[in-house]
Amino acid sequence: MTLSVSSVREGHLVELVDADGVAVGSATVADAHTAPGQLHRAFSVFLRDADGRVLLQQRAPVKTRFPLRWANTCCGHPLPGEPVTVGAARRLVEEIGIADIPLTEVGVYAYYAEDPATGRVEYEYDHVLVGDLPSHVRASPDPDEVADLRWIDVPALLTDLENDPRSYAPWLHGVTQRLSDGH
Template sequence: MIADEQVVLVDPDGRAVGTADKQTVHGADTPRHLGFSCYGFDAAGRVLVTQRSRLKRTFPLVWSNTCCGHPAPGESPDDAVRRRLPYELGVPPVDVHLVLPDFTYRASSGGIEENELCPVLVCRIEDVPLARPDEVETWQWWSWGHLLEEAASPDSVLSPWARLQVPLLAASGQVELAVGSALR
């Protein structure tokens, strides 16, 4: 974890209203703050799915999207993806596209709540991931169809936010536009 990492607090309309230390913001009653989720696809149309590190305070060992995190104060979600993907997985994102700018959710596990305005982005990944063990336990390439099925399953292994985001991404029609014809 990055020392003194700040998250952007937001009001109900998504306007920045301040910052807070990431170490202190996640708890039983987490204030609404800005996050992001990114789904990275390879040339074959597979999506990189990660299992969150066992060392994570929030949702440890839960399978989820490629990368998620928090934009720094003044940082766009696109730039946050460009910063975090190399940090967490050792891969630079290519052709980052914002798909769901207004996604928001709340989810709780183990007494820790997430409460985020969480724009969702997609990108391409052209390199082999090398995961940081404090961020990612392991990773797998899944077909888009498998991810859709897993998100819809009552026994899904996916994070609560991924289960909500995946069908919205599919319905948007923008994933195919962003990552090309490989999903067809």
Template sequence: MPITSAEGRSADSAAAPASPEAAEPIMLELVDEDGRTIGTAEKVSAHLAPGRLHRAFSVFLFDEQGRLLLQRRALGKYHSPGVWSNTCCGHPYPGELPFVAAARRTAEELGLAPELLREAGTVRYNHPDPLSGLVEQEYNHLFVGTVRATPEPDPEEVEEYAYVTPAELEKLMSEVTFSAWFMTVLDTARPAVREVIGAGAGW
């Protein structure tokens, strides 16, 4: 199971001043228990205990060998830094379709355009993060797909990545920390995973 680190930025890019847009608060879409939009909230405030239920997405991409693409979140992330998780996850902008957000963030974080991407259901969960003290109260839209291109991750988002078989995933989970939501979203997505890549892959 080769693990590939993201390339560091150049000194010039690291020293570049933040744009005015970077200082603007990131807003999330608040939802009710049925996933209906009820308002918005600033990103970090929505994750402060006890958390506010908001819309999210999770992506699972597989290569031609049926291996799952994992990422280790960058050490500078405000939430769950340095832990392993699924291919990509995040939050749609208010009014943005979850499918569009999933494709957008996969490109932004990993430099990838999925060859195939399909909906895989939704799951609602409440997961406190023991490392940061933040809380994931999410109504999560799941997506499963396939990819052929080599990832070109943004080092501000992704520390490293790996493709794993089910057996390699089980071994890795016994050795390192995964995100609090990982198994919840993976277990919910499994039926769609088997439809996309076949039951013979072992997922």
């Protein structure tokens, strides 16, 4: 039997943190996302084009949390003790097929969300990162991670999030606010 990428990733370790983002231990991805959840470090990356639009991904149908919802360009978890930007750069390659984009942190968004479809939870201390995508670089998303991609400007995204929140991952509004506040 072949394990899916999502199944393998569920066994990876994440860094547990307190409410201030101080590391307090580790757990597997699966354990950290099982109700009631454990607060852990995460990141949400936005890539921007020259016009200031952000690249969104529609999460693949095999995702264990919020499948087929629209989200920021890429998200994930650094390994325990790993710098957030290093983990984020790794996930950009794995999810979107894009490497070597400098990332800047623009804020942190802590949140809790339950996925009614899967029963899994997100309880994350989420570092929001942004990077500028050169026009000659093209995404090559992994279909096990990403169902679709689209560009949108931030004001239009904020309007969509207000009008149709169920089409989007529950963290997207908060991380988009950090992006618009930070840049």
